[in-house]
Amino acid sequence: MGPEEIPDIVISRLPIYLRALTRLQTDGQEITSSKELGERLGISSAQIRKDLSHFGEFGKQGTGYEIKKLVDQLRRILKVEREWDIALVGAGAIGHALAHYNGFTDRGFRISMIFDNDPAIVGTRINGFEVRDVSRLSELIQQHNIALAMVAVPAESAQAVTDELVKAGVRGILNYAPINLSTPDNVHVQYIDPVVHLQRITYYV
């Protein structure tokens, strides 16, 4: 089965599995089961087995999953057995938090460049990164062949920044601005908006 045929909902759970498995690994555990994983994640063990079966045979009936093997395989599937450079656009409060976030390490990503348009902060450093002028965005992204970006600019500027990122060759964008972005089909966008998540919570509360 080609990767094109795996439903997006399955793909969306793989990073969650990888995160939980990596945690078990850090705790020194070597074997786990769909039951144990399911209890940790609030997902049924049948669902987990079905999801993973899309990618081949991981576990043996009765003996569970070898964590290291499954981690390595999930990393390959998600293409994070390597480390991706990310351009961060926007050095406001969210940009600052991302520049200081230590959760990227060992999970496949590192911020390699930060851009802003505010003359007062261009040239300063955030957690060791020099803030570059956004006017050099296209030039620097192409020069360093950066494929991923995080957009943490105000809603008003997000589409213009996105258009420039796409023109520079970026193929994946994590967008923190609270608007939907238009991109060509081959550019993948994910959204982080705390209010969207909070509204999903209040519906159920």
Added chain:
Amino acid sequence: MGPEEIPDIVISRLPIYLRALTRLQTDGQEITSSKELGERLGISSAQIRKDLSHFGEFGKQGTGYEIKKLVDQLRRILKVEREWDIALVGAGAIGHALAHYNGFTDRGFRISMIFDNDPAIVGTRINGFEVRDVSRLSELIQQHNIALAMVAVPAESAQAVTDELVKAGVRGILNYAPINLSTPDNVHVQYIDPVVHLQRITYYV
């Protein structure tokens, strides 16, 4: 049809519709169509009509949706026609960004309290909020009858903080710590982890 029967995937799209509609409203538009919304959101117009049909008749064939009516109705469905108080736990980089985030206003939420365990910052102010000692978490949340919390503490402390929030009566949690939380069934948790989103992007890139 009771709200219990609406699939979670439909609910998850309602905040996206609300956000896009509010934006159209701000731009002065009064009427929209499932086609226009769909183009803005990269969702098929048939899907949008089907999603909204779960909640009654919004649009008239051929005349489109009255934006104000639809916005009001979505706010009621998502229970954000009121403003919810949120307790923010953790005043590190992410907590700072959240405390400065101006995207909550008019969307149903306001941070009303910030907690941390670091004596160096307890008592200081972030964007006008006094940082309270986390030892007073339970007392203050009960006293102010706060139902929602955002957890922005290190992974190691997130479950303990969550347990305390649940005991204090919190019924919805937005978790920024990169671990899955165990909570009783009546407490709703949503997760924000940039790496999980980035890995969903790299799968497709």
